[in-house]
Amino acid sequence: MTAYNSYLKADVLHTLQQPVTDLEGERSFLVVCQVQELYFGLIATELRFAAQHLRAGETPAAAAALRRAADHFAGVNASWKSLEWMTVGDFLPIKTGLGSVHGKSSSLQSWKYREVVFLLGIRPHALADPVASMPDEHSALLTTLREPSLYDDALALLSRRGLSIPDSVLNRDPQEEHDSHPEVARAWTAVFYGGDDELVDLRFCGEALMKVAEGYAEYKHLHLVATRRSFGHRPGYYGASGLDWLARTAIEVPFPELWSMHPEA
Template sequence: MPSPHPATPSWEVRRTREARGVNAIPAVRPTTAEERAERVATTGGTPTLDFGSRTPYDAYVRTDVLHGLQQPLSDDAGEMSFLVITQVMELYFKLIAFELRNAQERLRAGDVWAALAPLRRTALHLEGLNASWRGLRWMTPADFNRFRDELGEASGLQSAMYRHVEFLLGLKNPALLRPFNRQPAAHRDLLHTLRTPSLWDDAIALLARRGHDLPRDLLDRDPATEHEPHAAVERAWVEVYRDTSPGNELRLLGEVLTEVAELFGDWRHQHVAAVRRAMGAKPGSGGSNGLAWLERSMARVVFPELWSARTHM
């Protein structure tokens, strides 16, 4: 189960560095607490309003790039809402994937306390992601129909970053790499996530290292395959929860993982509800049967033994 692969893939680090530019002059000049205090003393507490070619805020957030990404394909005003909220969700997928990898790195090092912080942030980010659906509640089938044809075969099924999130949570399906066969970078990145242990794999490996009796074939299984619920893992979590002392870090880990799983389940439920609201049972844009496909996907449970163990507590 333990993997030599880093929790944050080298391709992700490389991409970040390339985006910054190897020899680029920093767009935002760092300041110290002393400099900020001196600036306030100089300005009398009023904000600085004069800058060079661009404000530091724009340089940091890259608002010029961010606000240039909204290019609707129709003249319907509702499409802008649909597009922006979809892009917001994509950013949340990236943030959640980042936090899950952060937690994995700490679990692999055996530092459960340090893993709790990124997992708690993940739960909060999932709350933000789930809240995004509220921005689409206005959309009736008639509203969606006004611009749906312009989307062609574009579908959320084709979101590579969402697949990263699913794979990191343990919902592995090699077939879902196929849409990216002609996108080498996206395919390579997803293949890496598929072939390395999921967060749930890392949690199970941690239980074994902490002395819980887990079979070798479970710990050594191919991480590219989806985890099947196992009675030994269920028993391990029952044992973890028997210790109700405040210092039981594994119990705290179990609770935050449960929260992440529950909120991810909320995301899937709200996705189904949004599709049902906007298009009913019509065929999906990406070739699936739409609502029926989503409803079937909800049968796959994240961190299954954390749920089944509760029957025996």
């Protein structure tokens, strides 16, 4: 075996697609879903690197990890192009075959996607519930939920650098989602528009956080569009319209104060 194929485990990789129908299009659906799962794992890894660097005050390394995560979001978002051909008539037979072979399923069961959401600081506890049948992964998700989010680490760094972050923000239970706070918005405004050269590295981190948030928002939108085209308002396996659920959550935006800064006119 060549070094390239040995390194990639390509012989294994190309055996991991096991279709459940004889439809020509199923393989593209299966491969794209697998690619997205790999991207979610990659994004989660980068977000953890960024959080580690923020805790250590290593802002250039944190910004670099965040930029990589944003680039990975660009990759996962581009993968939706490979499924633009799929309409309801293409997808429903695959969904039926999947259910008959593997049981009830939904892309919303993705464990790695949930990890990314929790790391970003979006923390509805029920998001972990559909993974309960995978004890190790479920336990890991709950651990992530109990730990500070990436944004918590960013705000803690701002506080250590002398910016005013309320104790109610710094000391809240990390399992609870952070609500936008005007004093935090003022801190980010000082970072971006205060003219203090000593804070430029924090601005670079803030800009990289915004790119990550935009990548996440774009993923949510593209998932919504793909679901509308291939599944419509049909009820999902959890009894409600998957399209309605995606539409409600499409407005989620991580790092809220970065979108509510108020520089002087």
